[in-house]
Amino acid sequence: MPPSESLTMTSFIVRSDHLIGNKVDNELVMIDLDSDNYYGLDSIATDIWERIASPIRVSELCENLLENYAVEKDQCQQELLALLGQMNEKGILNVVNEVDE
Template sequence: MIEQATIAIGDIVEQGKGNIVSNMGEDKVMLNVQNNKYYNLGEVGGRIWELIASPVVVADIILTLISEYQVEKEQCEEHVIGFLEHLLKEELIHVRKK
């Protein structure tokens, strides 16, 4: 099991393999075939999932979301990092330090 690690703004994140993702209305839903768990990523979570299709720095995700949604930087950082940490805990993403 992966230890709970704090994700930093400068870390690089990328989707893990073994997920089937589909759109359901404005939300994005995902089935992880390794653990047979279903996840509703929501609209913004789905957008984050799209952004991490290839390795990307967390700060770049935040900048993209700030430009696409009306959200304050601090609030965006808090929510993005919290969401990514949840994905990491579920072993759905890979994180490496920059």
């Protein structure tokens, strides 16, 4: 599945619903039921995956993470966009960008 939208701090994102997953220790392992690909998320990525079960703006997600992790804002934004970018490329994320009026 090709990425539908480019991803920025103002994008709205929500995780795809064609995956099932379970935790092994504190990491989430998932199978994509459409492609049969498997994904493993480390504990922080697992936390992020849980926070994107409902649509959320990337900037708001970043603010939430800053409250919970000892990380600088710049680094948080950069790493979050990189992770979400990978998920978008794999087709396991839905991205909606607002159209400028």
